[in-house]
Amino acid sequence: MDTVNQYTVAIIQAGSEMMDKEKGTDKAIRLINEAGANEAKVMVFPEAFIPCYPRGMSFGAVVGSRSQQGREDFQRYWENSIHVPGEETERIGKAAREANAYVVIGVIERDSEYSGGTLYCTVLFFGPDGTLLGKHRKLKPTGSERLIWGEGDGSTMPVFETPYGRIGALICWENYMPLARAAMYEKGIQIYVAPTADHRDTWFASIQHIAAEGRCFVLSCNQYATKDIYPDDIASRPEFEQLPHEMTRGGSCAVNPLGEFIAEPVFGREEIIYADINLDKIPEAQFDFDPVGHYARKDIFKLHVDERKQV
Template identity: 75%
Template sequence: MDKTNVKVAVVQAGSEIMDKQKGVNKTVRLLEEAGREGAKIVVFPEAFIPAYPRGMAFGAVVGSRSSEGRKDFLQYWKNSIAVPGPETAEIGEAAKKAGAYVVIGVIEKDSESTQGTLYCTALFFGPDGELLGKHRKLKPTGSERLIWGEGDGSTLPVFDTPYGKIGALICWENYMPLARAAMYEKGVQIYVMPTADHRDTWQATVRHVAAEGRCFVLSCNQYSTKADYPEDIASRDEFADLPDEMTRGGSCIVDPLGEYVAGPVFGKETIIYANLDLDKIAESHFDFDVAGHYARPDVFQLTVNEKKKTNVTWNK
């Protein structure tokens, strides 16, 4: 195995909205395709299963919620997944067949609370099909806070692989300087950024993170249209004034000096491939190492609480 080069795949595709089994099936098909192309790391977008519900209001305004919106949330909840669960087992089997590390965004049902909280989560699978772990989004943005809970410091993993250390922060978490600092201190080298942000400004963020962290960044977004949304959702009529292209993509791969290796690609579903020269990581640290010779721990320090948060502590 050549540990100085690795072929990676960034999947830019739309969700099978509100249908977790179709979403798993699509994930498996795309993993099979990436595996045939020889990709050893495969990345999927934020909330790929069952959806990033862009444009959906869930019947909510300040001070009230509608019964129709609760029905929409019920459908969203029913099509979110337990971790681990049958859906993760299927994805793990596909990762094993592809022989690839896989990072995929899902909406996770809290396994310890059978009725309620959902989390925007990135799952990590090994090439043996095992679920390595997960990262729950620490801070949902704007109206996302209506439908997703907040993760905590117990799910901030960085995983050792033959191709370097892999970790992920989701979408606007990457605007949180202290969250990035924690990832850099853990030595992340393949930095995965699943997102729902298709603006031009996101490209500046991706390139900045790569140059700041001296790491490869794999940024992955969906491509979706209004036609992808079921007709029976309560907020469907609110889509009339929205553009047909709901999410335009923008997925890309950036090297440790902030230069594009592949992409960005807009306006279509596709899989972006690139061969990464991993020696560039060490080369880039020659003049800047954010957690090493360019750090000033005598002036600045960050404390990270990695304990799982609970509402109740039992003293027995």
């Protein structure tokens, strides 16, 4: 496989079409088309872009009880989550093919193998021929996310060999899991995609650290979302009066293998952020630190990853 050392990536900071998988897929395709017209070869979307990251929604749950209205909210969320593969993945794949680009997008995946009742926070990878290359399911939902999403396992932790480098992803606070990061480094990741819902200042210190630790490019992608994109009839809507208008401020960016921003965080708006990648910067950075090579001390430390399918 011939390597293209220099190219452009698109980090697509946009809000979801809340609770509407059809409109969400339409929006994703429009954005892929726009980034393709600007010759981006790798495109990255936020965590849970289709149908949404339900920030601020309680689903009517407190410890020990759930409300009927909250169950109805979950039913709506479940109905607008997608099968993988399915109609939505076919449409996104077609858009990736027309753009001749790799597309990495966060979705909520409906279990298609067992009962169908479990949802997963998933990242999908599409090739420039439109093929669904594979997926990564979030290993550990954070906090209240555990109420609505199941846990992935080691069978969906891929890193894909592409002409634009080896591409893989960890989602949001998975990036705080040292051994999950180590597993990505062991697979030789070069384009480390970090779809997220975290817009706090501490997130940027983390992704700069990951880039420097992994000697890889990190593409961090978040949504920009305000309260007015939420449906009026969700059960949690009255609780939103206490929340700020700007629910997620963005902060998408790109970092080079020395931990330096090559695209500064963008706040307060939807925007496609473009960054130029030069894969030659990776061996330059590995000159004095290679986390799985001369700096690894494999005579002392061993990493075991169980990649068997568990569920």
